[in-house]
Amino acid sequence: MHSYIQLLSTPTADTTGTALILNVGPQRYLFGNIHEGLQRTCIQRNLKLSKTTEVFITGTTEWKNVGGLFGLILTLADANAAAIMSEAEIARNKEKAANPQQLAAKADKLAKREAWKKQVLVDAGLDPDDHGAPEKYGKHQLTLPTLTIHGGENLTHTIATGRRFIFRKGMPVDIVEQSEAGQSELTGDEREPDWKDDFVQVWKLPIDPSMQNQIPHVSSEPPRKRSFDEFVGVDLPSPLNDAASIEHSYTAEDLKAMDQEMRRFVVTEMFNSQWRLDALFEASLPDVKMPTVLWIKNKETNNLQRYYPPEEGPLPDIKVFVRRPWPGALVEKLPSTKPCKTAMSYIVRYYPQKGKFNPEKAKALNVHQLVWSALKNGVTVMSRDGVPVAPDMVLEPTRNGGGFAMVDLPTKDYLTSMVNRPEWNMSRVMDGLQAIIWNLGLGVARDPVMQAFIQQHSEIKHVISAPDISPNYITFDSTTALVIRLNQIDSQHYQIPIHSNISPIVPPSPDAVERKDLEYVKATRDLRLQLEPEFQIQEPPTKQPFLDTRNVLELTPQEILDLSKRARDDVASSQLMERLTGQNLPSQDAEVICLGTGSSAPSKYRNVSATLLRVPGCGSYLFDCGEGTLGQLRRLYNSNQLDGVLRDLKAIWISHMHADHHLGTTSVIKAWREANHGLSEHQNGADIPAQSAMNFVEAIQEKKLFLFAGEQMIRWLEEYSSVEAYGYDKLVAIKTQPAAPKAYRFSSFMDWRGARVGFTTDDPIM
Numbered sequence: 001m002h003s004y005i006q007l008l009s010t011p012t013a014d015t016t017g018t019a020l021i022l023n024v025g026p027q028r029y030l031f032g033n034i035h036e037g038l039q040r041t042c043i044q045r046n047l048k049l050s051k052t053t054e055v056f057i058t059g060t061t062e063w064k065n066v067g068g069l070f071g072l073i074l075t076l077a078d079a080n081a082a083a084i085m086s087e088a089e090i091a092r093n094k095e096k097a098a099n100p101q102q103l104a105a106k107a108d109k110l111a112k113r114e115a116w117k118k119q120v121l122v123d124a125g126l127d128p129d130d131h132g133a134p135e136k137y138g139k140h141q142l143t144l145p146t147l148t149i150h151g152g153e154n155l156t157h158t159i160a161t162g163r164r165f166i167f168r169k170g171m172p173v174d175i176v177e178q179s180e181a182g183q184s185e186l187t188g189d190e191r192e193p194d195w196k197d198d199f200v201q202v203w204k205l206p207i208d209p210s211m212q213n214q215i216p217h218v219s220s221e222p223p224r225k226r227s228f229d230e231f232v233g234v235d236l237p238s239p240l241n242d243a244a245s246i247e248h249s250y251t252a253e254d255l256k257a258m259d260q261e262m263r264r265f266v267v268t269e270m271f272n273s274q275w276r277l278d279a280l281f282e283a284s285l286p287d288v289k290m291p292t293v294l295w296i297k298n299k300e301t302n303n304l305q306r307y308y309p310p311e312e313g314p315l316p317d318i319k320v321f322v323r324r325p326w327p328g329a330l331v332e333k334l335p336s337t338k339p340c341k342t343a344m345s346y347i348v349r350y351y352p353q354k355g356k357f358n359p360e361k362a363k364a365l366n367v368h369q370l371v372w373s374a375l376k377n378g379v380t381v382m383s384r385d386g387v388p389v390a391p392d393m394v395l396e397p398t399r400n401g402g403g404f405a406m407v408d409l410p411t412k413d414y415l416t417s418m419v420n421r422p423e424w425n426m427s428r429v430m431d432g433l434q435a436i437i438w439n440l441g442l443g444v445a446r447d448p449v450m451q452a453f454i455q456q457h458s459e460i461k462h463v464i465s466a467p468d469i470s471p472n473y474i475t476f477d478s479t480t481a482l483v484i485r486l487n488q489i490d491s492q493h494y495q496i497p498i499h500s501n502i503s504p505i506v507p508p509s510p511d512a513v514e515r516k517d518l519e520y521v522k523a524t525r526d527l528r529l530q531l532e533p534e535f536q537i538q539e540p541p542t543k544q545p546f547l548d549t550r551n552v553l554e555l556t557p558q559e560i561l562d563l564s565k566r567a568r569d570d571v572a573s574s575q576l577m578e579r580l581t582g583q584n585l586p587s588q589d590a591e592v593i594c595l596g597t598g599s600s601a602p603s604k605y606r607n608v609s610a611t612l613l614r615v616p617g618c619g620s621y622l623f624d625c626g627e628g629t630l631g632q633l634r635r636l637y638n639s640n641q642l643d644g645v646l647r648d649l650k651a652i653w654i655s656h657m658h659a660d661h662h663l664g665t666t667s668v669i670k671a672w673r674e675a676n677h678g679l680s681e682h683q684n685g686a687d688i689p690a691q692s693a694m695n696f697v698e699a700i701q702e703k704k705l706f707l708f709a710g711e712q713m714i715r716w717l718e719e720y721s722s723v724e725a726y727g728y729d730k731l732v733a734i735k736t737q738p739a740a741p742k743a744y745r746f747s748s749f750m751d752w753r754g755a756r757v758g759f760t761t762d763d764p765i766m
Contacts, residue, residue: 601660
C-alpha cells in the first residue's frame with residue numbers, strides 16, 4: 001500500500017502554522033494547524049482536500065491554529081454536496097438513457113455472473129455471503145460522508161460560536177474533543193490507540209505544562225449525541241433558582257457536561273439538520289423576533305409578498321409568515337468556558353503490513369483467480385484440485401507497519417511534559433516509527449532539552465517547522481507573480497510582497513544551543529515523506545521551492561514597460577498636479593488599499609474581502625476583514641511599519657455576516673491589541689466591565705478599537721472571547737443594521753448606549 005506525507009504549509013506571513021496531508025490508499029487525513037490561509041495555500045499548490053474526512057488539529061485551541069477551520073468546513077460541505085448531486089444526476093441520466101429491454105438484459109447478465117461467482121466461492125470452501133459483497137467504495141455511492149474533527153478542549157465551543165453565520169447540510173460534522181474523550185486505558189506497559197480505522201491507528205498526546213507522567217483512565221468514546229427532543233427535555237438549573245439548590249442538585253462535573261452537551265447539539269444542528277429554507281409558518285407580528293424577513297398573503301392574488309413593518313409606533317396585530325428558525329439558532333448564548341493551554345500532538349501508526357502476494361505461486365497451486373483476494377486477507381481456500389491452500393503458501397512474511405508523529409510545542413514550557421510522555425517508551429507505539437514532524441514555537445528548537453531528545457531518537461528522521469527555522473517564503477506564487485509584473489508598470493501602487501527565502505536570524509536565548517552534530521530536515525512546502533512501501537524523503541517536485549522572480553520579470557514585454565513609463569511621466573507632470581491641487585479635495589493624501597477583492601472563498605489570485613483606508617493625521621480604518629487579512633498586511637508592511645499601521649487603526653467596519661467578510665477579524669484585533677497594549681492576558685475577555693459605561697472621548701483616550709458590526713457579529717466575538725483573550729475587552733462594539741427598504745427614511749442604523757443614529761446617503765440624522 002502506497003502512503004506518504006506532504007507538507008502543506010510552514011510558518012510564514014500568510015500561514016501562521018504547519019499543516020500536512022497524509023495519503024493512505026484512498027483515504028486522506030489532515031494534520032496540524034488549520035490556520036487562516038490554508039485553503040488558499042492548497043489552491044495555489046493544486047492540492048485538493050475534498051476527500052478528507054478526518055482532521056487532527058495540533059496545538060492549543062486558539063485562533064492561530066483553528067482560524068481556517070470555518071472556511072474549510074464550508075468548502076468541504078459544498079464540495080461534497082455538489083459531488084453527491086452530480087453522482088445522483090449521472091445515475092438518473094443512465095436510467096433515462098436505457099430502455100426497458102436493455103435494463104432487463106443487463107439485470108439478467110448480472111444475475112448469471114453473481115450465480116457463477118457464488119459457485120466458485122463455494123467450491124473454494126468460502127461463504128459467498130462474506131466474500132461476495134459489493135466493493136466498499138462504489139462508483140455511485142450516494143451517502144453523506146461525515147467530517148470528524150479531533151482536537152483539544154474548547155474546540156466544540158469554538159465551532160458552535162459560528163452558528164450565526166454557518167449552516168450547511170452537505171456534510172455532517174462530528175467533534176471529538178480531548179476533554180470529553182480522555183485517553184485509552186493502559187494494558188500493562190502499552191496503550192491502545194485512541195482512534196483507528198481500516199488504515200491507521202492514532203495515539204493522542206495532550207501536552208500541558210503542568211501535566212505529570214500520568215494518563216487519565218477515561219473511555220475514549222465520545223458522549224452519545226442526543227436528539228433535540230431529549231436535549232430540550234433536560235431539566236437544566238434555572239439562573240433564577242437559589243444558588244444553594246443548584247449546588248445540591250448538580251455537581252460541577254454535571255453542569256460542565258450539560259454545557260458541553262448544549263454545544264454538541266448546536267454543532268450537530270449546524271451541519272446535519274432537517275431544517276428547510278422554504279418552510280414558513282404563520283405568526284402574529286408582535287410575537288416575531290426582529291429583525292427578520294416577513295411575508296403576508298395578498299388578499300387579491302392570494303400570493304405571498306414581502307411585508308415591511310412601520311418605521312415608528314406599535315406593530316399592528318396582523319398575521320405574517322416567517323421562516324421557521326433552525327434549531328441551532330434557538331440557543332441564544334453558549335455557556336462560557338475558560339482558555340485551555342493543553343497542546344495536542346499525535347502518533348500515527350500503520351497496521352502490520354501483510355507480505356506481498358505471489359500470483360505465480362497461486363497459479364502453480366491451481367487456485368482460482370477469483371479467490372486470490374481471500375488469500376490476501378488471510379483466509380485458507382481450496383484449490384481446484386481440492387487441496388487446502390494457506391495464505392503463507394502464497395504471501396511473503398508480514399512486517400511491522402511504519403508511522404510518524406506530529407508534535408506541537410508552542411513554547412519551551414511544554415518540553416518537560418513532552419519528553420516524559422510514556423508513549424516514547426511503548427514498543428507498540430515506537431517500534432518502526434519513521435519520522436517526527438515538529439511544529440515548534442520560537443526558541444524551542446534550540447533548547448537543550450529539545451536537542452537532547454532528538455539526539456536520543458536519532459534513528460528517527462526529524463523534520464522541524466518553526467518561525468525561527470522556516471523562511472518567510474512567498475506562499476501565493478500566482479498573485480505575487482502578477483504583482484511583480486504590475487510593479488514594473490507602477491512601483492508606487494504595486495509593492496512586491498515582503499518575503500525572504502532564507503531562515504530568519506533570531507538572537508539566541510541564554511540557554512540556546514546549536515549542535516553541529518544534530519541531524520534534522522528543515523520543513524519546506526511540498527516536502528514529501530514516503531512511508532510505504534519504504535521510507536524515503538522526497539524533495540519537492542521543483543528543485544527550487546521558491547518563486548523565480550527573475551523569470552517573472554522577463555515575461556513583461558518591453559512595449560508595455562515603455563507605455564507605462566510614458567503614463568507615469570504624464571501623471572507626474574506639473575500641469576496635472578496643479579489641476580488636482582486646485583480641486584481642493586479633502587484628504588488628498590488618503591490611501592485606499594485593497595487587501596482582498598475576492599468573493600465567497602479564497603482563490604489563487606485574490607484573497608477575500610478587506611479594504612484598508614489610511615488618512616494621515618486621522619488614522620487607519622478597515623472595511624471588512626476576510627480570512628487572511630492580517631497576512632496581507634504582513635506582506636505589505638515590514639514589522640515596524642505594521643506596528644505603526646496597527647497603532648493607528650481606529651475602527652473596523654463589517655458589512656454583513658457572510659464568512660468571507662469577517663473571518664480575519666479575530667487575528668487582526670489580536671495583532672492590534674499586541675501593538676497597542678502588549679501581551680497581557682485575561683482568563684476571560686467577557687469578564688471585563690461593560691464597555692457601554694464609557695463615552696467616545698474616554699474610549700479614544702484609552703486606545704479602544706471601535707467595531708461597527710451587526711449584533712450577530714458582536715455576539716460571536718463575545719462568545720469566542722472566553723476561549724482566548726484576543727482583545728475583546730479593548731473593543732467598543734457599536735451595533736449596526738440595515739433599514740428595511742421602502743419603510744424607513746434611512747438606509748442603515750447605528751445603536752450605542754441606547755441612542756440610535758439613522759444614516760442616509762447624505763448626512764446622518766439623529
